[in-house]
Amino acid sequence: MSFTVRILGSGSAIPTSRRIPSSQHVMCCSRSILIDCGEGAQLQLRKFGIKFQRINHILISHLHGDHYFGLMGLLSTMHLLGRVVPINIYGPPKLESIIQTILEAGESRFAYEIVFHAINDDFSGKIFEDEKIEIHTFPMIHKIPTHGFRIVEKSKPRKLLADLAKKDDVPVECYHRLKNGEDVKVGEILYRSSDYTEQGDPSKSYAYCSDTMYNEQMLKEIQNVDLLYHEATFVEHLKDRAKETKHSTAMDAANIAKKAKVGKLLLGHISARYDSGDIHLNEALTIFSQAQVVEDGDIFEIE
Numbered sequence: 001m002s003f004t005v006r007i008l009g010s011g012s013a014i015p016t017s018r019r020i021p022s023s024q025h026v027m028c029c030s031r032s033i034l035i036d037c038g039e040g041a042q043l044q045l046r047k048f049g050i051k052f053q054r055i056n057h058i059l060i061s062h063l064h065g066d067h068y069f070g071l072m073g074l075l076s077t078m079h080l081l082g083r084v085v086p087i088n089i090y091g092p093p094k095l096e097s098i099i100q101t102i103l104e105a106g107e108s109r110f111a112y113e114i115v116f117h118a119i120n121d122d123f124s125g126k127i128f129e130d131e132k133i134e135i136h137t138f139p140m141i142h143k144i145p146t147h148g149f150r151i152v153e154k155s156k157p158r159k160l161l162a163d164l165a166k167k168d169d170v171p172v173e174c175y176h177r178l179k180n181g182e183d184v185k186v187g188e189i190l191y192r193s194s195d196y197t198e199q200g201d202p203s204k205s206y207a208y209c210s211d212t213m214y215n216e217q218m219l220k221e222i223q224n225v226d227l228l229y230h231e232a233t234f235v236e237h238l239k240d241r242a243k244e245t246k247h248s249t250a251m252d253a254a255n256i257a258k259k260a261k262v263g264k265l266l267l268g269h270i271s272a273r274y275d276s277g278d279i280h281l282n283e284a285l286t287i288f289s290q291a292q293v294v295e296d297g298d299i300f301e302i303e
Contacts, residue, residue: 003028003153003204003302005227007268007294008044012233013066014272015039019296021066022210022269024229025050028151029132033057034074035149035208041070042077048297052078053085057128057135060091061210062146068095072102079110086113090127090137092145093118121145124221138221140212142246148209150221156200158193165196204302207262211269213243214252219260226302228262229294231269235279250280254287265291266300 004027011019021038025045032054034041045052052074060068068091078087089095096116103109117127119137128135136150157179165175170191174184178193185191207222209230222228230253234242242249248256250267257265265288267280274280277293284291 003206005206005229005266005300005302006048006050007266007296007298007300008041008048009036009038010268010270010294010296010298011038011066012231012269012271013064016272019270019272020044021069022061023070024208025055026151026206028206029153031057031130031133033059033135033151035059036061036067036210037069037071037074038066039069042074044296045074048299052081053083056085056087058087058089058091059135059137059149059208060089060095061140061148061208062142062144063092063094063098064144064211067210072099075099075110075114076108079112083110083112086115088115088117088128090117090119090135093120119147123147136221138218140209140218141215142211142213146211148207148212148218148221150205150207150225152205153203155203158197158200161196161198168196170196206302209253209256211246212248213246214248214256216256216259219256222256222260222262224261224263226263227266227300228257228260228264229266229268230256232267232280232284232293233269233271235274235283250284250291251287254284254291257288257291263290264300267291267293 006025008023009020020040022036023038023041024035026033034055124138127137134152137147140146140148177184178196181193183192205225206227207225231248232250232253233247234249281293
């Protein structure tokens with residue numbers, strides 16, 4: 001199954017003609033996940049052909065408007081399109097009351113259930129798990145409580161050496177157990193998993209680090225991920241501004257990526273004061289060679 005990240009919004013607080021605020025869509029093992037939902041997110045979903053009703057998990061990093069002002073519009077559209085399947089929303093505890101207040105003010109209700117999962121300020125750990133994936137969260141350092149997210153594929157089963165199994169007349173009913181690493185005895189014959197299978201594809205992982213100042217405390221949470229998105233609101237000439245607002249520079253993000261030994265770094269949350277991300281990229285590349293500044297619409301497949 002593919003593991004893709006689509007950048008819906010790559011900008012920071014002020015939308016521009018080039019960048020809307022933070023929002024991403026992740027497809028992992030057929031699980032459709034939205035991370036943050038800035039203004040204009042649902043228009044981007046339409047533009048890039050992402051089906052609203054397939055989204056079952058929405059992760060909101062924090063309650064600055066550029067990360068969730070698009071949420072109520074999206075939830076309303078889902079209702080108007082006939083959604084009846086529950087949706088899971090993960091975010092700061094106050095978000096639940098914000099949603100409820102807006103609904104009450106408009107004397108509205110949705111035809112589907114919102115299952116809200118509150119993420120308390122200092123919580124670090126798993127927030128979702130099924131047979132295919134896990135989603136973890138971890139605190140960041142920003143002006144208000146903020147969390148990052150890590151999406152991980154679970155360990156994949158071993159691959160069956162089908163031609164060899166057929167040649168040796170291994171019963172088909174043994175295949176599943178062999179792929180699970182079990183040795184299977186049929187009568188007097190022992191079929192060893194190590195003889196008829198090989199290691200499965202390695203599991204892949206993605207980490208999303210929204211608004212945060214330079215923060216080595218989160219290194220253990222993102223260590224060795226295949227793909228890391230890290231905010232890079234500013235470049236070095238505004239280092240003091242980054243510290244004041246508890247944001248990061250491109251070099252901050254690159255240093256984190258290097259220390260975490262990630263596969264690739266995506267730089268985003270670019271301030272509207274910059275016409276392009278060229279300076280961000282040039283600064284990051286002096287530290288970490290596998291860096292890229294993202295644009296709205298970019299899509300990345302984790303291989």
